[in-house]
Amino acid sequence: MFDRIREKLSILADAAKYDVSCSSSGGNRKNTNKGIGNSSNGICHTYTEDGRCVSLLKILLTNHCIYDCAFCVSRKSNDVKRAAFTVQEVVELTMNFYRRNYIEGLFLSSGIFKNADFTMERLVRIVKKLRTEERFNGYIHLKTIPGASEELLKEAGLYADRMSINLEMPTETGLKLLAPDKSHEDVKKPLGYIQNTITQYKNEKKTGIIKSTPKFVPAGQSTQMVIGATPETDMEIMYSAATYYKNFSLKRVYYSGYIPISHDNRMPAIGSQPPLLRENRLYQTDWLMRFYGYDVRELLNPNNPHLDTDIDPKLSWALRNMEHFPVDINKADYNLILRIPGIGVTSAKKIVQARKFGRLRSYQLQKLGIAYNRAKHFIKCADSPYSLNEPDPLIIKNQILAESNSKYLKIAQNQLSLF
Structure with missing residues (x-):
């Protein structure tokens, strides 16, 4: 591997580690026509439902970004080394790592350079090349770029197993405090469009009008919130998650404890520990909502706006x-x-x-x-x-x-x- 590619990989893989929204996908893309790779139960840096530990190439296309979000290591004002892959470099990296049995899939995100469509178009070209030219059938998780056109979102959905777009902060107020150029409406629009298109393709498949209906984001959508960078209560965080689950049929909401990376006076001080226990309690609450039949209002409400730290939320509710x-x-x-x-x-x-x-x-x-x-x-x-x-x-x-x-x-x- 050329030295410059190694350097890019080091920079852009490190920048991607802050995005935790990857898990077993639920995808079932099968190998056909002598293609390469197979996606069964999903690929990610975690454990699948059957207990397997699997891996993926998790990188940014670039850490250049036009935004200056205070919580993000790739913000434009941050003095970090910048890099960007070409489309072909990401394709070749993915295939070379896969052939060496280092990975089973790709998690691809990006900073935003120039504008949303310019960035999204390159992400789409990567996954399209992998599917159509390299005949790669492994798992692909692709990040949606807020503000990208519906045409690009639709094309991306035909090649990706899962798509996700980060909510960033649990509330609009928190987002405006740390990323005034962003809005939750910019997240809701693509989430809604992709969800409607998923439903449309499923209905077409049921009716049988089109004999061969292509798969469209078969593993669904997810999102991520940064926890601890803004002063939302646990109730506000989980009420927001419940709303997005209901309105957009999300597969997962991820809660990422803020890692102090900025001296900005709006942020928690550098040196403070990420709120890992709180993150764990939020995941437990999320699990109770999705698999145990709890309404979020039973677990958190104005009388109990915060989760207990010494006991889990299920025991807390019972007591x-x-x-x-x-x-x-x-x-x-x-x-x-x-x-x-x-x-x-x-x-x-x-x-x-x-x-x-x-x-x-x-x-x-x-x-x-x-x-x-x-x-x-x-x-x-x-x-x-x-x-x-x-x-x-x-x-x-x-x-x-x-x-x-x-x-x-x-x-x-x-x-x-x-x-």
Whole structure:
């Protein structure tokens, strides 16, 4: 590899690391006509749903940018080394890395140089070359450039598995504070257009009017918010996420803890730690909304605008709503069982199936893989003792925290004993 290409790769791969909006895609593009690559379950720097760790080439086309967003390392006022790939260089890099089995797909984003269409047109040329000339069938995640024309968005959607566009800040107020040239409306327009086009292609496929309907963004859309750079509450963040899930059928919203990179007095001080615990709690809340049937208003509301730091949001909700507990594990429906702390989706399904063969007892629940030490405070099973005492949320919380601390202490002691 030429030295200049190596230098570009170093610069533009490093600049791309701040974008976390990549995950297992759900794409199912298959290899055809002796092409190269295969996309099954999605490619990314994370774990797929079946537990595989997969990789992708994650780069920017350029870190030149016409915008001066205070939170972005590629902002035009930042004194960093600049670089830009040509279209052909990205194509060749992708194919060379793939042939060497270094990657399984491509995550391609870009700073904006000249204007939105100028940048988006080059991104489209890259993915089109990969698909049509190189016959590459691996996973491609392409970032949408705000303000790009609908014609370019439509063409991009025919070649990319997933497309995403960053919301940047959770609220318009926060965005205007740090990126006054940007607007959430610039994000909503392409999200809406792509979502409508996805629906259109799906309907055409169902009707059978067109015999061979091409795939259009088969793995859907996602977005990302930077967390901790502006003073939004957890409630504001998650209400925004819920709105975008509802209005644009997003596959994922990503929450990226702000990494201090600027001396701008509007930003958190350099040297402060990224809000990783808060980021984790937001992801847990997101999971409860998408897979556990919680309405965001149950988890966060004006009376509880912030997530607890010492306990997860599911346990926090349960402790605030003890009137729903204890849940009779042998009678309750699946949706109520899902709300029991310590019981996940897989365990809840096992419980519903297992109780068809007889009333479940505590030892049987433990064999089904639930976190029994947590769940026991919220359930009633066949061998539960009869009690007239009203459960005290504070006592339960302290017991769970004490048990968790004891567990982690034992793990640490066992690890130290190895040495």
